[in-house]
Amino acid sequence: MASFPERQKRSNFQFxxxxxxxxxxxxxxSQAYFDFxxxxPGVYRGVRKGEALFHSEYQYPVRGPGDVIRADPxxxxxxxxxxxxxxxxxxxxxxxxxxxxxxxxGxxxxxxxxxGSPNSRRQYFVAKCNLAGDADKTLRQEKMTTDEFQDAMHIIQTRKIPPVQNPRSSRRVRNREGPQASRRWTEADRDLRGIMLLEYCQRGSLHKALCVADAKKIHFPERALWHMFHCLIQALIAMAYPPPxxxxxxxxLLPPFMEEIPQDREKARWIHFDIDPHNVLVHKSEPGSDHPLIPALKLxxxxxxxxxxxxxxxxxxxxLTFRxxxxxxxxxxxxxTAEWDHIPINEGPGTIYPPPRVxxxxxxxTNLFQMGAVMACLITQSYVPTPPWPVWTFIPGRALDPEYYSDSPQDDDAPAPGPDPGPAHYHGDDYDDEYDDEHDDDENEENTPPHHHHQAHHPAAPSSPSYAPPPPSPSYAAPPPPPPVYYDNADHGYPFLPHPNPNHYPRQNPEDLFPDGSPVGGSGYIRAWSYGQYLFSDEDRGSDASEFGxxxxxLRELVAWCMTDDPAYxxxxxxxEREVRGEIARRYGEEPDGELQGESVREVSEWIKTCLDAPLPKKPRQPRQPRGQAGGGGEGGGEGGEDGGTGNGFMASGTTKIRITTG
Ligand SMILES: Nc1ncnc2c1ncn2[C@@H]1O[C@H](COP(=O)(O)OP(=O)(O)OP(=O)(O)O)[C@@H](O)[C@H]1O
Known part of the structure; x- marks a missing residue:
C-alpha cells in the first residue's frame, strides 16, 4: 500500500x-511522473481553460453515429x-x-x-449480487443505504424478501428427492445478506434509452427532458431530505412520496458519487398517477x-479516497480540480484553513453536478467532453440572493457565491504575462478546439427577458488585470489564497465585463466557470438555431448552472425545482404532467414507444465468417442483458471501463 504522500501525488497526477x-x-x-x-508550487490560480494539452486529438463534442456509449466486455x-x-x-x-x-x-x-400455478400473476423482482461473492460487504452497505430513502418516489426501492417455502410442500421436489428434501435449505442457502431485491423498472436505464435513441437517430423530446430534469431534482431532494x-x-399520504423540501431543516449529507445514465432507471407512467404521461426516473x-x-x-x-x-x-x-495540486504533503482539504473553494x-x-452531467448526456446524446471543458457562464446576479444557493440553514455555512474570483483574483503575486498568453483564447487560438472559438468571451445569452447583451465586439481587448485582492487574515502558511469572500458579501468582480466594457453583474448576471457551457454555441445568442437547438x-442554461466549477454557484x-416546475407549467400546462393533448404529447408518446419501450436494436448482421471465427455478441451483451457494464473510475484497477468509440 502506497504511503499517503505517494497516494496524494498519484491522485494529482491521474487527475x-x-x-x-x-x-x-x-x-x-514514467519520467513525467517523477518530474511531476x-x-x-505557488498559489492555485483558478480554472485554467488552456490546460488541455493535445487539442488536435481532442474529440469534442463526442456524439453522432458510433459515438455513443458501448457495452463493455x-x-x-x-x-x-x-x-x-x-x-x-x-x-x-x-x-x-x-x-x-x-x-x-455486480x-x-x-x-x-x-x-407454481399456471394462471398466477407473476411478481417481478430484480436481484443484485456482487461478482466477488457474498463475503463482499459493499452490497450490504448498498442495501442499507437504499433503505435510507424508503418510499421516495424517485429513488429505487428495495423489496421485501419473500419467506422461505418449506420444500416439503413442493410436490416436484418431494417426488424428486423424497422426504429428506428439507435438508436442502441449509443456513447458507437462506442467508441473503449478499443479495439485494429491488423493484423492477421495465424500461431499463437511461443509458439503454440513449443507445436506442442513437441507433434510431432520434432525439429526446424537449418536454420529456424537462420532466426528466424535474425527476432528477426530486431524487436529489430525497437524498438531501430522506423521507424516513x-x-x-x-x-x-400513501407512499411512494413525491419528495418535498422542508422549511429550515438541515440537509442530510449524502453524496451518491455515481450518478450517471447507467444508474438512472426509467419507471412506468400511469394515468391518474403523478406521472400520467412521462415516466418517472429513479436513481x-x-x-x-x-x-x-x-x-x-x-x-x-x-x-483522498472520495476523490x-x-x-x-x-x-x-x-x-x-487543480486546486488539489496545491494542498501540502500530508494534508487534505478538510484539515487546512481556510478550506479550498472547490x-x-x-x-x-456534488450530486447536482453529476445530475447536470446526466442531463447534458440526454441533450447531446453523448458523454460530456473529456478533458472537462470549462467556459465562462453567466448566472443570475440574484444568485447573490441566498435563495439561489441555499436551501437550509446549514448551507449558510458554505461560502456564499460572490462573483467568481477568476484568474485575476487567484494569480496573486506570481501573476505573469505567461498566464495571459496561455489563457486568452482570442490571442491563442490553438488553445481552443475549433468548436469553442469565441465561447469564452461570448457565452450564451441568459434567456431572462431583462437580459439584453451588448453585441460582441471583435476588437475586444481584455481589460487590464485588476490589483490582486487578498483577505490575508489567516496565518496559515499554506500556498492558498484565503477565501475570497469571507464576509459572505457579494463583490463586483472588475473582470465581469461584457466585451464593450459594461459590467455584467450590473445587468443582473455574474460570471462563473461551467463545464456545461459547451451546450451553447455562438448561434445561441437569441435563437435556438445551434447544434442543440x-x-x-x-433548459441548457439551467443545466450549465448545475455544472459550475465552484459548487457555491x-x-x-x-x-x-421551482424554476423547472414553473417552466413545465408555462410550456405544457399545470402539473403533474401538464395538458395531455397537443403536438408535444404526440411527440412524447411516439418517443416512449420507439425509444423507451423498444429493445436495443440488434447490430446489423456481419457477413458470414468461416467457422471458428465467429465474432462476439452485440452491444446488448447477449443473454437478455440490455445494458453495458460499467466501472468506477479509478477504483477499477486503473482502467477505463467506459469507452467512447468514434465512428
Ligand atoms: N431495478 C432495476 N430494474 C431494471 N433494470 C435494472 C435494475 N437494477 C439494475 N438494472 C440494470 O442492470 C444494470 C446493472 O446494474 P447494477 O446496479 O447492478 O450495476 P452496478 O454493478 O451497480 O454498476 P456500477 O456500479 O458499475 O454502476 C443497470 O445498468 C440496469 O440496466
Whole structure:
C-alpha cells in the first residue's frame, strides 16, 4: 500500500491527466511522473481553460453515429454469480427470468415469484449480487443505504424478501428427492445478506434509452427532458431530505412520496458519487398517477453513496479516497480540480484553513453536478467532453440572493457565491504575462478546439427577458488585470489564497465585463466557470438555431448552472425545482404532467414507444465468417442483458471501463 504522500501525488497526477488529455491511464514509472511537482508550487490560480494539452486529438463534442456509449466486455464471474442468485432465491420460489445487466461490481437479474400455478400473476423482482461473492460487504452497505430513502418516489426501492417455502410442500421436489428434501435449505442457502431485491423498472436505464435513441437517430423530446430534469431534482431532494427522517411531511399520504423540501431543516449529507445514465432507471407512467404521461426516473445504485460527516471531512485519507469515486466522464470539479495540486504533503482539504473553494468541497452540490452531467448526456446524446471543458457562464446576479444557493440553514455555512474570483483574483503575486498568453483564447487560438472559438468571451445569452447583451465586439481587448485582492487574515502558511469572500458579501468582480466594457453583474448576471457551457454555441445568442437547438436555451442554461466549477454557484434545490416546475407549467400546462393533448404529447408518446419501450436494436448482421471465427455478441451483451457494464473510475484497477468509440 502506497504511503499517503505517494497516494496524494498519484491522485494529482491521474487527475492532471484527466484534465489534460481526458484519460486516466497513467504510468507511475514514467519520467513525467517523477518530474511531476508535488505539491505544485505557488498559489492555485483558478480554472485554467488552456490546460488541455493535445487539442488536435481532442474529440469534442463526442456524439453522432458510433459515438455513443458501448457495452463493455462481460466481466469474468457472471455465470457463478447468476448461479448463486438462482440457488439462493429458489427456496423463496423466485425464478430466474433473465439478466438485466452488469456493472463494475455486480450482476442484476430479473426474477419472478410464482406459486407454481399456471394462471398466477407473476411478481417481478430484480436481484443484485456482487461478482466477488457474498463475503463482499459493499452490497450490504448498498442495501442499507437504499433503505435510507424508503418510499421516495424517485429513488429505487428495495423489496421485501419473500419467506422461505418449506420444500416439503413442493410436490416436484418431494417426488424428486423424497422426504429428506428439507435438508436442502441449509443456513447458507437462506442467508441473503449478499443479495439485494429491488423493484423492477421495465424500461431499463437511461443509458439503454440513449443507445436506442442513437441507433434510431432520434432525439429526446424537449418536454420529456424537462420532466426528466424535474425527476432528477426530486431524487436529489430525497437524498438531501430522506423521507424516513422527515416522516411528518408525508403524514396521511400513501407512499411512494413525491419528495418535498422542508422549511429550515438541515440537509442530510449524502453524496451518491455515481450518478450517471447507467444508474438512472426509467419507471412506468400511469394515468391518474403523478406521472400520467412521462415516466418517472429513479436513481439507483447506491453502492458508492456515503453520508459524509465532520469526521470524514476532516480525515485526509477519506477525502483522498472520495476523490477517486466516480465513473470516467462523471468526476466532479470537487475531485478533478487543480486546486488539489496545491494542498501540502500530508494534508487534505478538510484539515487546512481556510478550506479550498472547490477541492474536496463535497456536498449535495456534488450530486447536482453529476445530475447536470446526466442531463447534458440526454441533450447531446453523448458523454460530456473529456478533458472537462470549462467556459465562462453567466448566472443570475440574484444568485447573490441566498435563495439561489441555499436551501437550509446549514448551507449558510458554505461560502456564499460572490462573483467568481477568476484568474485575476487567484494569480496573486506570481501573476505573469505567461498566464495571459496561455489563457486568452482570442490571442491563442490553438488553445481552443475549433468548436469553442469565441465561447469564452461570448457565452450564451441568459434567456431572462431583462437580459439584453451588448453585441460582441471583435476588437475586444481584455481589460487590464485588476490589483490582486487578498483577505490575508489567516496565518496559515499554506500556498492558498484565503477565501475570497469571507464576509459572505457579494463583490463586483472588475473582470465581469461584457466585451464593450459594461459590467455584467450590473445587468443582473455574474460570471462563473461551467463545464456545461459547451451546450451553447455562438448561434445561441437569441435563437435556438445551434447544434442543440432542439432543446431550448433555458433548459441548457439551467443545466450549465448545475455544472459550475465552484459548487457555491450551483443553484439551490428549492430554487431549481421551482424554476423547472414553473417552466413545465408555462410550456405544457399545470402539473403533474401538464395538458395531455397537443403536438408535444404526440411527440412524447411516439418517443416512449420507439425509444423507451423498444429493445436495443440488434447490430446489423456481419457477413458470414468461416467457422471458428465467429465474432462476439452485440452491444446488448447477449443473454437478455440490455445494458453495458460499467466501472468506477479509478477504483477499477486503473482502467477505463467506459469507452467512447468514434465512428
Ligand atoms: N431495478 C432495476 N430494474 C431494471 N433494470 C435494472 C435494475 N437494477 C439494475 N438494472 C440494470 O442492470 C444494470 C446493472 O446494474 P447494477 O446496479 O447492478 O450495476 P452496478 O454493478 O451497480 O454498476 P456500477 O456500479 O458499475 O454502476 C443497470 O445498468 C440496469 O440496466
Amino acid at each position: 492532471r491527466t484527466y484534465r489534460t488529455i481526458g484519460s486516466q491511464l497513467v504510468n507511475y514509472q 511537482p508535488f505539491p505544485q 462481460r466481466p469474468a464471474g457472471l455465470a457463478p454469480a447468476r448461479q448463486r442468485l438462482r440457488r439462493k432465491l429458489l427456496p423463496r420460489r423466485l425464478h430466474w427470468s433473465k439478466d438485466l445487466g452488469f456493472g463494475g461490481n 450482476l442484476a437479474s430479473l426474477f419472478f415469484l410464482s406459486d 427522517r422527515h416522516g411528518d411531511l408525508y403524514n396521511g 439507483s445504485d447506491f453502492g458508492l453513496a456515503h453520508e459524509l460527516d465532520d469526521r470524514n471531512l476532516g480525515d485526509n485519507d477519506h477525502m 477517486g469515486w466516480a465513473k470516467h466522464f462523471f468526476f466532479t470539479p470537487e475531485q478533478f 477541492a474536496g468541497n463535497f456536498s449535495w452540490k 432542439h432543446v431550448s436555451v433555458r 450551483r443553484p439551490s434545490l428549492r430554487w431549481l
